[in-house]
Amino acid sequence: MTTLDAGRPSSRKRGATAAEKADDPLMVMSVDKAFRVLSAFGRQYPTLNLSQVASVTGMDISSAQRFSHTLTRLGYLRKDPETKRFELTAKTLEVGHHFIRGSRFIDRALPYLLHLSKETEETVNLTVLEDTSIIFVSRFLSRHMLNTDVVIGSRMPVYCSGPGIAMLSRLPEDEAMAILDRCDLEPHTPATTWQREALAAKVRQARAQGYATAFEEFYLGDGSIAAPILDHRGRPEGAVNIAVSLSRYSPEEVASRFSSLIIATAHAISRV
Missing domain, CATH: 3.30.450.40 (GAF domain)
Structure with a gap:
């Protein structure tokens, strides 16, 4: 287990387990994966490269790349052109703001x-x-x-x-x-x-x-x-x-x- 893996948040603490997701016919797994990518970032991991995104989320490199690219195009992630590392943008605050206001x-x-x-x-x-x-x-x-x-x-x-x-x-x-x-x-x-x-x-x-x-x-x-x-x-x-x-x-x-x-x-x- 790598140092990054050792600090990975436990998935059972953040909603449904993998078995529960598999048994839910209405579960949209692509949405689940997108939120797994967003949830990978935080104080412990403020920036992540592609292989680290894959490690923290449990995805393969190809899936991590597609979801990271999509979230970047949507404005929720920013990719440093030199280091190739991703980080959250201020746009991710919008959901929390809507919750507090509503x-x-x-x-x-x-x-x-x-x-x-x-x-x-x-x-x-x-x-x-x-x-x-x-x-x-x-x-x-x-x-x-x-x-x-x-x-x-x-x-x-x-x-x-x-x-x-x-x-x-x-x-x-x-x-x-x-x-x-x-x-x-x-x-x-x-x-x-x-x-x-x-x-x-x-x-x-x-x-x-x-x-x-x-x-x-x-x-x-x-x-x-x-x-x-x-x-x-x-x-x-x-x-x-x-x-x-x-x-x-x-x-x-x-x-x-x-x-x-x-x-x-x-x-x-x-x-x-």
Whole structure:
């Protein structure tokens, strides 16, 4: 296995598996391959040559060439004429922009997030669940924010984030555990809760108290407290969280100071 292969994102975390795709008669595989090419790029691989595109996507060189060329002609990739390396263009932001502008969920949440941000003067985030990850879809930054490089569209593993545990806590336990079983459980820091039984206990605790916390589980020095936002069926539609620096608050202070605020905000946004 090459270094590039070792860092390849797991396909099971990004939608349907290969077997599920093969069993779906309506699945357009060329669309799947195009998005696999676009998803190959990121902070880890900001630019890729053709053989690397093929390696990361699992395609042969011929397929990688056709899809990379098509996406370049459509304006979603740029090819350096000298190095022959591809990179994403700003046009790829359009889909995300349309989602943010058209999301009723985000529109409904924004006034409450803004109020919580002004009330606490801390960083406030809105996240949604996508299989084994959470995705940041709105963010109000604090002047005390940590340099964690989190922006709208960033992902974090569900099991080591406050919002992730908060959302899992409002799913049926077998469904929550099935998500955890699909995660690549590993410690990102010495404080990460990553063993299955400990995570199950954390989900149950969050269900009982109405909020979840995570302290230095993904980023050192970072504390998070989160509560689930529920849809009309009582299922998690997203989560709101407050992120703070642990140089300013102890874990006990985070819970005592912000738990009632985060629960009230999540309840106000919920549709139950």
